[in-house]
Amino acid sequence: MEYRFNEIEKKWQDQWKADKVYQVSNESAKPKYYVLDMFPYPSGAGLHVGHPLGYIASDIYSRYKRLKGFNVLHPMGFDSFGLPAEQYALETGQHPAETTKKNIATFKSQLDKIGFCYDWEREVQTSDPNYYKWTQWIFLQLFNSYFCNTEKKALPISQLIKKYETKGALPKTGEPVPGKHFTAEEWKGYSKQQQEEILMNRRLAFSKYGEVNWCEALGTVLANDEVVNGVSERGGHPVEKKKMRQWYLRITAYADRLLEGLETVEFSESMKEMQRNWIGKSQGAEMDFVIKDNDKKLRVYTTRPDTIFGVDFMVVAPEHELVAAITSAEQKEDIDKYLQYVKSRSERERLAEAKTITGCFTGAYAINPFDGKEIPIWISEYVLAGYGTGAIMAVPCGDQRDFAFAKHFNIPITNIIGDYYTGEEANATKEAILQNSGFLNGLLMKDAIGVAVDKIEALGIGTRKVNYRMRDAGFSRQRYWGEPFPIIWTDGIAVPLDAEELPLELPHVDKYGPGPEGEGPLANITDWVNTPAGRRETSTMPGYAGSSWYFLRYMDPHNGTTFCDRKASDYWNQVDLYIGGTEHAVGHLLYSRMWTKVLFDLGLIGFDEPFRKLVNQGMITGNSYFVIGFYAHDLEITVSDLENTNKEFYHFLMSIDIFEKEGSTIFELNGKKYRADDISEFQKTRVRYAHLFVDSKNRLTRKGLAKTFQLDNFSVDEIEKSINCIFWDGKTEDGEDFIQCKHEVEKMSKSKYNTVNPDELCDKYGADTFRMYEMFLGPVEASKPWDTKGIEGVHRFLRKLWRLFNDDIKGKVWTDEKPTDAELKILHRTIKKIEEDTEKFSFNTAVSAFMICINDLFDVKCHKKEVLEKILILMVPYAPHIAEELWHQLGNEGSILDATYPTFNPALLVESTKEYPISINGKVRANLSLALDLDQKQVEEIVLQNDVVQKWLEGKDPKKIIYVKNKMINVVV
RNA sequence: GCCCAUGUGGCGGAAUUGGUAGACGCAGCAGACUCAAAAUCUGCCAUUCGCAAGGGUGUGAAGGUUCGAUUCCUUUCGUGGGCACCA
Structure with a gap:
């Protein structure tokens, strides 16, 4: 009987489906384990061999954990809202729901072919109204919450309102709105609109005016991806910034907790570092500079207050509010010209052309509070209005950009770091002893930072200040194929729908083109937009909305009364293992971490980090x-x-x-x-x-x-x-x-004509071969080139395994004989290795261990059931179909998926002798088999008698003999 | 520029806390079986000198620590990824 993988795999896949073997219960006496894949966007191109890499890894681990006695949740679903389906609709007129449905069907059939152990009854699709009902509901929770600065957590906005009504928002209440203080009486005196505007400044999901990429020619708003070199990717039309009302998530409120949370999860160091960089926390100080002959003050942010005596000029963002007020009459013309120039430049250009130095002197001077030095104030596009205070103190001897600017405009440079500064380039060291620095002279820069801030605070001219690079996350898209916002605008106030009114379903449209004035396609459906209560929000939520909480829905996918029953989320708790690519390092992972923290703060779930361990598959x-x-x-x-x-x-x-x-x-x-x-x-x-x-x-x-x-x-x-x-x-x-x-x-990408389709490989070699080959390619985390040729080797291995049970001519060859010690040794060595490798996600070496095991069993002609059936269990995670088939051929009842993982018996691997490498001066010259219980002295005697050792000694006495038990012997001459 | 990875045969990759570098597989070569092919099996397969026995060199490069370094340290080069006028 030969290995007919096609028949076998079909047979068992059907059987498993009929028996619902992958159905998972929320109630079990077993310990739980939650394995999650980053769910795919169902693109029209289908799967290529790059996709399943992570899925196979997670499938192996899920099956392994199941055999080890865990109740394993391993679900799959689809991130089915998104731009490509909408663009396709725009071109063909096909409704995104239709194409999405078709694509999902293709994806599912492709996934099933590979034999994953998903519980499809728990499938989620983000574009399904039964799912996005709860995405909208969670949005409302965000909308109706604020971040309490004293408790450092989200609280219902009703509590804030109560505070404002009773105590107002005075500086000491701890809950002021930025730049706004009022008493309880004043609050009560405000109009509804004024109150709502204040509350909007505190909501976790909030609306404000923000800039979008507006393309006049296309009449639509474009994503950053769709803008290339300042023009639209399609058509090459000019793109400009346009202010529009946008929704945002106040992720900045969670910056510190997102940083702290990283300490509690197992992500790779580089992944954590990426997130830290994105959050970009910096400690520094804000300080005010008096402006000569002007009653205005210039506030700057600096991380290096220790360099205060090295400030040779100030740079203010061109958009800074002070620019007009401080520009001198003589400089006005030049400044206006420069402002005109900056206006013509998109942010992208400003960011792209870092090398060109531009700027203009305002004619104004700031006064250094410590030595009274007059510091010229410049404007330049390299300072961004949005970060810090939009103004910096420039220290050219310590900052390369400041240095380049000073050189370009011939501004004299003060050296405060002695020999550390060469005059050729800036040196951002913190190790120098300060010179020319007034009260800081003689201090190490590192130490001077604190001294300087203390002094600044004591003089009342500035404070310590923490800044973040991260911005609040834009949450609106002027698109059709996304979750509609459950918001109606009434008299300029955003009024949320009641929970009972959800889901707010996407209305049908005939055209997917943009609405007027940059609004999304929904704005065209006047019947839908205009309600008796007011005008509906016409933008939709971004792709990451649905993916920010999908891991919770898998726990309780059909619940119609809540997003996820607390009992279910308490049981499954955190995702124990999350596998996916690095491309989501800062987007999806940060957003879902934030949503989890909010839901935790509001008492809706019992954990505040969603993913306990993250493994990044390579490309x-x-x-x-x-x-x-x-x-x-x-x-x-x-x-x-x-x-x-x-x-x-x-x-x-x-x-x-x-x-x-x-x-x-x-x-x-x-x-x-x-x-x-x-x-x-x-x-x-x-x-x-x-x-x-x-x-x-x-x-x-x-x-x-x-x-x-x-x-x-x-x-x-x-x-x-x-x-x-x-x-x-x-x-x-x-x-x-x-x-x-x-x-x-x-x-790999369809547009590059270099994709390989997993279906074809499954048809030609079988899913088991395909699974094992993908793992055999190399470490999961590493990116590696695909080479179809190598798959033959893995396929040969599986056929060889088959032939341990069946001979093509003779038929059944396995026996009930008792295994020998040597055979048990092969088995237990393999158990140990496979278990260790699987635990540490080293699947490539596990596959090679299987190969070695089968080669060894062939060499000793072992066809014994007692050995073989244990090996089949080890193989279930890697090649479930062939394992199940052979399991039944051995006469076993019931599915091998529920077998018990074999236990490793160390006693069987104990050796009494060891083949030692003997090296002379570190070079191996001979091998010697020695008993393990010999002591140093006995070993020395035996070694010195060895012919080869004698030869290399050339009659001399050895200086030293190093004997490392169970490792090696080294003779030093 | 900064941060993080990473560098081993023709190729993918192995190698515990520093202890026989190249496991396993692909490709290649030679042979067996076969009318033939497929399948299968056996042997060879880093490089160099040598008929061989045996020796030299070798984990991007250069140094260092060590009895011993792919592994630890320093410097340097290449590749990949992330971030970036972020003060």
Whole structure:
């Protein structure tokens, strides 16, 4: 009987489905374990081999934990709101719900083929009204909460209102609105609108005016991704900043707790570092500078108050409110010109061109409070209005940007750090002893920071201040395919819907184009927008809304009365293992951490970090093969159908080498001569699906070319005859023409023609082979290139395993004989290794341990059930189908998925002797088998008698003999 | 520029707390079986000198610590990722 993986896998997948073996209960005597994958966006392209890497890893771990006696939750769902479906709808008119449904069906069938142990009854889809009802509900919780600065947690906004009514918001109550103080009486005197405006400043989900990328020509708001070099990606139209009312999440309120929480979770150090950088906490001081001949003061933020005596100039953001007030009459013209220039520059440009130094002197001077020095005040685009106070004190000897600015505008530089400053570049050291620094002279800079701030505070000219780089998270999108906001605007007040009115379902639209004035498509549906109570919010929530809490919904997916029953979330608690890519390092992971903290603060769940352990899977890269192909613009392609079958047909096709050699010289085509310079559109082009058709020497042959361009109806000869454009590099050993391709390793993506479809591999080799091969490629965390060829090796291994049970001719070969010690040793060595490797997610070495085990069993011709069935259990997480099949062939009843994990018996691995490497001066020269219970002296005697050792000693006495028990022996001469 | 990874045969990758570098697999070569092919099996497979026995070199590079370094330290180069006029 041979290994018919297709039949076997189909059989067991059907059986498992019928028996609902993956159904998970919220009630169990077993300890719980929650394994989560980052759920996919169901794109139209389907899965490629890069996707399942993390899914296989989590599946292995889930199955392992189940065998180890845990009640394992391992769900899967779809992040099904998003821009691509909407764009597709815009192009084809198909409703996003329809395409999404279709895509999800494809994804599910692909996933099922690989044999994952998902409990599909717990599936969630973020675009399902039964799901987004609760996304909207949680939004309302955010809207109706504020961050209490004394308790450092979210509280219901009603409590804040009560405080304002009884105590007002005076500086000492601890709950002021930024820059606003009022008494209880004043509060009561405010209009409803005024009160709501104040409350909006404290809500965790709030609305304010913010800037969006507005493209006049397209009449729509664009995402940052859709703007390239200041113009729209599609069409290349100009994009400008436009102020619009936007929703935000006050994630900045949680900055400190998000930082602290990192200490309690197992994320990789680099992941934590990325989040820390994003939050960007910096400690410093804000201080006020008196401006000469002006009653205004200039407030700056600095992290280095110790350098106060090195301040040679001030730089203020061009948008700073003081600019107009301090500019002198003489400088006014220049400043206006500069402001005009800055206005013309998008933020993107300002950020992109860091090298060019621009700026303008205002004519005003600030006074250094410590030495009375007059400091010129400049404006420059390198200082951003949005960070700190929008003004800095420039210390050119200590900051490279300040240094470059000073050099460019010939501003004299004060050196306060002695030899640390070379005059060639700034030095941001904190180790220097301060000079030219008044009361700070002689202090180490590190120590001077505190001294300086103390003095600044004592003089009442400034305070300690913590700043964050992180901004509040923009939460509106001017799009259709997202959760509608449960908000109605009434007389300028945002009024939330009642919970009973949820879900607020997405209305049907006929057109997916933008609404007027930059609003989203929903603004076009006047019936829906205008309600008796007021006008509905027309923007929708961003993609990360639904994904910020989906891990909770899996715990209680069908609950119609709450987002997740407290009993369920108390039982499953944190996600024990979360597997996904690094691309979500700062987006999704920070948002879901924040939502979890809010829900925790409000008493809705019992934990405030969602993910206990995070494993980042690496990227699987693909090989993209390149040739040069280009059009000659005045030529028609003579085989008209070619245009229809393939838009990427070229008049000239050649290897990159030939193109580079020929350069701009002349190409002849149909008797007409072309120079490369004349050719309108030429590009290095990827060869389609070339990883399938390029030979082992990266050559694209005539046959491969035909397949590559999928020209079923046209032979390459025909194309060549009609357009005469292929520059062959030579002939293969078989006499076939070929073009030599160059290749690059790139991220797998459909647009790069370098994807490999898991379905095809599952059909050809089986899911078990595919699963094990993906793991065998290398460590899960590492990114690695895909190479389909290697899969044969894993497939051979599984066939070999099969042949331990079944012979192709003889049939059943397994026996009930008692295993020998040697055979038990192989088994227990494997148990130990597989368990250790699985625990530490070292799946690649686990697969190789299986191979070694099977090779060893073959060598000793072990076909004994007692050994084999234990190995099958070990293999369940990795290759569940073949394990189940062989388990039943051995005569076992019931599913192997519920078997008990074998226990490792150390006694079987105890050795009495060890093959020691003997090295002379650190180089291994011989091997010697010695009993383990020998002492140093006995070992020395035996070693010195050894012929090889004698030879290397050359009659001399050894200086020292190092004997490390169970490791090695080293003779030092 | 800063931060974090990472660098080992033709390729993917192994290698406990410093203890026989290259496990396992791919590709390649040679052979067995076969009419043939597939499948399977056996052997070789870092590099260099040598018929061989055996020796030299070798984990990006250069130093260091050590009886002993892929592993620890210093310097340096390359690659990948993240952040960035953030004061």
